[in-house]
Amino acid sequence: MDKPPHICAERSERTVKLDHHDSVRDHVHQQVSSEVERLERRIETLRLTKAPHAAIMISTYERMIDRKKGFLQTWNLKEDRFY
Numbered sequence: 001m002d003k004p005p006h007i008c009a010e011r012s013e014r015t016v017k018l019d020h021h022d023s024v025r026d027h028v029h030q031q032v033s034s035e036v037e038r039l040e041r042r043i044e045t046l047r048l049t050k051a052p053h054a055a056i057m058i059s060t061y062e063r064m065i066d067r068k069k070g071f072l073q074t075w076n077l078k079e080d081r082f083y
Contacts, residue, residue, distance in 0.1 A: 029077040036068050 039061045046054045046061075071077075 025075070025077060028075070029072065032068050032072055032077070036065050039065050039068075 043058050043061050046058050051057070
């Protein structure tokens, strides 16, 4: 069932304030960093294979990594090894 419109409107107005809670910042940092590491491992695996669309997948993963690193930088969650 669809939710009533007033509930959806209330949720869209709420924003997450990552700079207010260190535990949230730590969790987000850890999560995004582990996602970047997984994507980097996938890229290395694809480079070793002869998959027909490996180049497209590598390019897509690299864009995803760039966006995730940009998110970390925007929220000052960066790690030295990324930059």
